[in-house]
Amino acid sequence: MTFGEKLKQLRSNAGMTQEELACKLFVTRTAVSKWETSRGLPSIDSLKLISELFHVSIDELVFDGDVSLARSLDEKRARKTYIAAMIAFILCTLLCLLSYLLKQPYIIIGGAALAILYIVLALLSKPKYRRENMKKNFASYIASRVIILLFAIGLMVSTLVLLLKP
Numbered sequence: 089m090t091f092g093e094k095l096k097q098l099r100s101n102a103g104m105t106q107e108e109l110a111c112k113l114f115v116t117r118t119a120v121s122k123w124e125t126s127r128g129l130p131s132i133d134s135l136k137l138i139s140e141l142f143h144v145s146i147d148e149l150v151f152d153g154d155v156s157l158a159r160s161l162d163e164k165r166a167r168k169t170y171i172a173a174m175i176a177f178i179l180c181t182l183l184c185l186l187s188y189l190l191k192q193p194y195i196i197i198g199g200a201a202l203a204i205l206y207i208v209l210a211l212l213s214k215p216k217y218r219r220e221n222m223k224k225n226f227a228s229y230i231a232s233r234v235i236i237l238l239f240a241i242g243l244m245v246s247t248l249v250l251l252l253k254p
Contacts (some may be wrong), residue, residue, distance in 0.1 A: 092126040098142040113137050166215040175207035176202045180240050184247045193251045196244045203240040207233055
């Protein structure tokens, strides 16, 4: 697939006209038309804007691979990572409960390891193109993950306090 075909597909999927795309890229409609018909290529600045606008890397734009295939593979990987993160969080909670029921404080070490694993997997659970776009909202994304980590740590500490009471 050529750059022009990819650009036309991305523009069509976004429901944009050539004129709308040209306005967003600060170029003329004829420039967009030339790019889509492979009669010209955009400048590096325009490539950067196109990449940000459609949430694809510049490599995906200029490489001969299929953008939608790469994106769907990335989303599948992200879904699997999200499921693994949720399993780690559930197991962390279950280990804390098990530690309390069995009166074994050392089981919480496994819970702590699972809580850390959850944070790592949760950070990786967004597709690559969304992680690149999330730089604007990075603080809120990290804050939500830290709140969940604090919940897990609080659960572990309260379990330890209950277990270690005389």
